[in-house]
Amino acid sequence: MTQPKMPHIVLLGTGGTIASTASGSTAVTDYEVTEGVESLLKAVPEIAKLAKVSGEQLFNVESYAITNKMLLKMAKRVNTLLADPNVDGIVITHGTDTLEESAYFLNLTVKSHKPVVVVGAMRPGSAISADGPLNLYHAVLLASHPEASGQGVLVVLNDRIHAARFVSKANTTQVDAFRSYDQGCVGYINDQRVHWFQTATRLHTMQTDFDVSGAKALPHVDIIYDHQSAGLHLYEASVAAGAQGIVLAASGNGSLSPQAQKGARLAAQHKVMFVRSSRVGSGLVSASASDARRHLISADSLNPQKARILLMLALGITTDRKTIQSYFDRY
Numbered sequence: 001m002t003q004p005k006m007p008h009i010v011l012l013g014t015g016g017t018i019a020s021t022a023s024g025s026t027a028v029t030d031y032e033v034t035e036g037v038e039s040l041l042k043a044v045p046e047i048a049k050l051a052k053v054s055g056e057q058l059f060n061v062e063s064y065a066i067t068n069k070m071l072l073k074m075a076k077r078v079n080t081l082l083a084d085p086n087v088d089g090i091v092i093t094h095g096t097d098t099l100e101e102s103a104y105f106l107n108l109t110v111k112s113h114k115p116v117v118v119v120g121a122m123r124p125g126s127a128i129s130a131d132g133p134l135n136l137y138h139a140v141l142l143a144s145h146p147e148a149s150g151q152g153v154l155v156v157l158n159d160r161i162h163a164a165r166f167v168s169k170a171n172t173t174q175v176d177a178f179r180s181y182d183q184g185c186v187g188y189i190n191d192q193r194v195h196w197f198q199t200a201t202r203l204h205t206m207q208t209d210f211d212v213s214g215a216k217a218l219p220h221v222d223i224i225y226d227h228q229s230a231g232l233h234l235y236e237a238s239v240a241a242g243a244q245g246i247v248l249a250a251s252g253n254g255s256l257s258p259q260a261q262k263g264a265r266l267a268a269q270h271k272v273m274f275v276r277s278s279r280v281g282s283g284l285v286s287a288s289a290s291d292a293r294r295h296l297i298s299a300d301s302l303n304p305q306k307a308r309i310l311l312m313l314a315l316g317i318t319t320d321r322k323t324i325q326s327y328f329d330r331y
């Protein structure tokens with residue numbers, strides 16, 4: 001009997017703690033990116049039993065240094081690789097600080113049903129109980145799994161599978177840092193078995209309006225954090241700097257302080273799109289009857305950093321408020 005063909009997975013390295021080492025085995029927060037994809041793979045020989053994996057280094061940085069230009073490069077490379085019939089899935093190693101932003105960007109711009117799994121780690125590879133090796137093993141297992149197709153971009157850390165739309169980093173240092181508050185995680189991985197609980201409910205990948213294949217840059221969108229006694233100067237600076245969009249990390253259910261209300265009026269005068277997200281960290285910013293009159297968009301349950309990703313992509317297509325609101329309602 002012939003053996004079933006091993007899946008071909010491409011591992012794209014971008015850096016982060018998963019590719020970092022510290023000065024000693026007990027140091028877990030002070031470290032530097034030192035390792036490339038080949039050394040990550042070498043550290044987990046068990047992966048060779050799951051798939052044929054080829055590594056490619058896209059860049060090697062901490063994720064807080066990732067730029068729009070890098071996001072475009074990542075999405076274009078993933079789309080090119082997945083168009084190759086010999087590639088069955090992609091795993092991307094990534095720093096955890098902005099992992100949710102890249103994963104959501106890919107969730108909206110990858111044009112394939114094939115699995116794309118983003119993985120990181122909270123402890124450097126040099127640490128006792130480093131979490132990177134098992135996370136990487138799980139990521140390759142998931143990217144090789146037939147049921148991971150058509151699920152949108154998935155994120156794996158600490159045995160949990162998350163949908164890119166819902167996941168966010170919810171703890172600064174602990175291994176169990178990633179949570180999907182509004183929908184819950186989509187599954188677990190235990191002992192080489194993938195356990196599915198649910199599928200992501202929002203539109204993604206092939207179902208979105210976004211195509212970045214010809215994009216050279218993304219629109220400038222700022223995030224402003226609202227608070228008691230806020231000023232107007234950040235809105236003025238953002239508009240003066242040529243922002244095409246502003247996302248407000250508003251209080252509560254997207255409430256605007258008096259100065260944020262002035263900032264929103266200033267934005268409207270300069271045709272800068274203004275999105276109300278929330279700084280709370282979970283829950284919905286419900287659409288308000290006054291949004292249209294005030295030229296505001298409500299972010300649904302997207303946190304500010306993800307609302308920025310969607311607004312950049314939306315502004316690449318249209319400046320029509322109603323159409324952009326419909327993206328926030330569906331994606």
Ligand SMILES: NC(=O)C[C@H](N)C(=O)O
Pocket residue numbers: 015016017018061062063064094095096097098120121122123
């Ligand atoms: N845990 C991590 O990956 C944090 C890291 N400093 C980053 O690149 O985001």
